[in-house]
Amino acid sequence: MLVVCFSATGNTKAVSEKIVEVTGADYFEIIPTEPYSESDLNYSDDGCRANREQQDETARPSISGNIENIEQYEVVLIGHPIWWGMEPRIMDTFMESYDFSGKTLANFCTSGGSGINTSTENLKALSTEANWLDGKRFSGRADTDEMQTWIDSI
Template structure:
């Protein structure tokens, strides 16, 4: 009889032990569920932050830059390409309908085409149709040109008088062996009549990309 009672007690304790284990397992599952819930919350937060970043990128994508230039000999072109490389801006060349030859650019010849044009402030050389939407697609525009006889080439006057730069930031740059940009830049500002024109810069044809980076970093562009 005592043996039977002992066996019954052992069975009861065994059952209670199993129930206790089951409750412990249930508690573990609750902890795991909480951890999963935290992980899901973290994922949602990450998604919100990612969405904010994407919105910021989309907004900044609307602030496009353009480097547009005229270059008769290729010197200004080289600087324009470096500026576009540094800034990530689009690049476009102003192409005259009548290209300039070496004879046209003879400084010592008073009858050369460029000399005659520079001596007549009313001349407006024509250029090929520009295949970019300058007025609607760009907020910041770098405008480049060589210095001829101390001034901007007349084709640049044609260009700035052809567009409305209202609400845009304009940064002129030029290439020259010695002449500065101040006079030509003032001429372009007057002829354009619109736009927020920043101080320009003169470069030699051998200017490095680091020089250009230093100049651009000082412009405090948005």
């Protein structure tokens, strides 16, 4: 099992680390080649980098590093925040970078209020040959019991 995570502010990373603790899975952090600055994440600024990327369906921010031997993992849990109701575009970069055919996938997200459904459908569309399990939205303050309950349910 592999837990993959993109976290711009640390909330999703904290949840991912708890899932790793619960499952004993390997861990890979998606790190943008060009890190996001505080001003890049200023959602009240229409021109900030995050907003520009989200408004451009073709945006594919580059990732620093890659997963070697992805074929060894049967289950991949994919963590991301929600930006404007869906996954950040860097998650699309990630999904398009690997062949997940025949693998079991589930995504999880952190969000203060937005749901996971749109991002789940978007990610599924990028890997139609995978077996997708139900995803889960967590708050940044979720505890390991919540992670265990989700893992047990899938």
